[in-house]
Amino acid sequence: MTAIEDLYPDRDAVEASYRRHVDAGRVDTWKLAEMQLVMGDREGPRFSDAFTGRWYVNCHCNGGVFNLGHRNPRVIAALREAMDHVDIGNHHLVSVQRAAAAEKLVDSTGGRLPGVVFGTTGGEAIDLAIKAARYATGRDGIVSVEGAFHGHTGLALATGEAKFRDPFRHVVPGFSQVAYNDVDAMDAAIGDDTAAVILEAIPATLGFPMPDPGYLAAVQSWCRDRGVLLIIDEVQTGLGRTGTVWYHEQESIEPDVVVAGKGLGGGIYPIAATLMTDDVHRFTSEQPFSHVSTFGGSELGCVAAAEVLDIVTEPAFLARVREVGERIGDGLAGGPFEIRRRGMLTGLKFDDPNGGMTAMKALFDVGIYSFFAGNDPSVLQFKPSLIVSDDVVGWLIATVRRVLG
Numbered sequence: 001m002t003a004i005e006d007l008y009p010d011r012d013a014v015e016a017s018y019r020r021h022v023d024a025g026r027v028d029t030w031k032l033a034e035m036q037l038v039m040g041d042r043e044g045p046r047f048s049d050a051f052t053g054r055w056y057v058n059c060h061c062n063g064g065v066f067n068l069g070h071r072n073p074r075v076i077a078a079l080r081e082a083m084d085h086v087d088i089g090n091h092h093l094v095s096v097q098r099a100a101a102a103e104k105l106v107d108s109t110g111g112r113l114p115g116v117v118f119g120t121t122g123g124e125a126i127d128l129a130i131k132a133a134r135y136a137t138g139r140d141g142i143v144s145v146e147g148a149f150h151g152h153t154g155l156a157l158a159t160g161e162a163k164f165r166d167p168f169r170h171v172v173p174g175f176s177q178v179a180y181n182d183v184d185a186m187d188a189a190i191g192d193d194t195a196a197v198i199l200e201a202i203p204a205t206l207g208f209p210m211p212d213p214g215y216l217a218a219v220q221s222w223c224r225d226r227g228v229l230l231i232i233d234e235v236q237t238g239l240g241r242t243g244t245v246w247y248h249e250q251e252s253i254e255p256d257v258v259v260a261g262k263g264l265g266g267g268i269y270p271i272a273a274t275l276m277t278d279d280v281h282r283f284t285s286e287q288p289f290s291h292v293s294t295f296g297g298s299e300l301g302c303v304a305a306a307e308v309l310d311i312v313t314e315p316a317f318l319a320r321v322r323e324v325g326e327r328i329g330d331g332l333a334g335g336p337f338e339i340r341r342r343g344m345l346t347g348l349k350f351d352d353p354n355g356g357m358t359a360m361k362a363l364f365d366v367g368i369y370s371f372f373a374g375n376d377p378s379v380l381q382f383k384p385s386l387i388v389s390d391d392v393v394g395w396l397i398a399t400v401r402r403v404l405g
């Protein structure tokens with residue numbers, strides 16, 4: 001691999017190129033915030049800055065992409081082995097790797113969701129969930145939650161905030177939004193033309209508000225009574241983050257569709273998946289070749305996903321996530337914030353409306369990379385990788401207490 005210094009002599013040079021050709025807004029924003037960072041080396045729970053060599057413990061993990069740490073050795077070994085034999089594969093054809101990864105996903109739901117459609121990104125998998133729900137129900141309406149985030153692709157974008165849609169003149173009929181945890185609003189929004197309700201059980205970009213007791217069960221029961229499908233987006237909450245493979249297990253609900261992304265590729269190979277009931281999946285037999293994704297479920301991605309699923313379904317792995325989560329919860333208790341936590345998914349909510357943003361900068365300065373919640377900047381998303389050692393957990397707790405306390 002070409003050394004970084006042979007490509008760009010310093011940070012200014014790579015920033016200038018990035019600014020000119022890739023994304024000026026990102027470069028300018030980080031500079032203004034005095035949080036310039038270019039990822040260099042990476043291993044396990046941390047990564048370094050390419051130019052200062054300074055290490056940061058990754059406590060955002062790209063929303064879950066790095067749940068298993070950076071460059072997880074098991075995922076790398078599986079991919080190395082696979083690269084001697086396979087490549088992306090061909091989406092038109094039957095594939096051993098795709099079938100095997102699909103079976104593991106299905107097993108992770110106890111066989112309850114036996115249909116799987118692979119994609120490359122979470123947004124694409126959400127789009128497919130909405131398409132399939134409309135096909136299965138013959139209805140158009142999609143109800144989502146205000147402040148939720150399901151991606152920036154076509155239909156996913158329509159479920160989210162207007163600030164991301166309006167500049168792009170993105171007008172798609174059939175979508176409505178209601179406040180999270182507002183049972184009456186949800187009840188009123190589900191009508192005769194509703195195909196599906198789509199929710200993150202714990203909306204990440206809204207700052208991890210926890211579902212009120214009975215909220216999700218009530219939504220499910222209205223959906224069932226009215227022939228409406230329930231789509232649960234587990235792109236951030238899934239794959240072990242909350243101490244169970246899927247968060248919805250803890251809420252005892254049985255969604256018709258579950259969407260997985262981010263961590264599914266082990267931080268190395270992009271892949272996403274939409275899991276569904278047979279009824280929702282029937283479009284694949286009734287309308288052959290009606291959905292195409294050239295790179296969706298690439299064979300290398302499926303190898304990575306199969307390895308990830310082997311890891312995150314191990315009972316000892318999940319027990320460890322729960323134990324570390326408890327330790328983080330206990331360790332941070334008493335700080336000047338409300339702790340919102342399930343397993344190792346933690347939000348720290350401050351009274352200051354920009355408290356999450358301020359905390360992000362303060363932690364950045366001491367070597368912790370975390371991120372505020374985009375649709376509620378009073379909340380800091382604090383998500384270390386799930387493979388974090390006891391020593392690093394201890395350091396994180398002590399440092400957060402010292403800096404934010």
Ligand SMILES: Cc1ncc(COP(=O)(O)O)c(C=O)c1O
Nearest residue numbers: 063121122123149150151235236
């Ligand atoms: C909950 C949730 N759903 C869907 C998405 C979209 O995933 P992607 O960016 O891979 O399209 C995201 C991305 O952050 C997300 O957080």
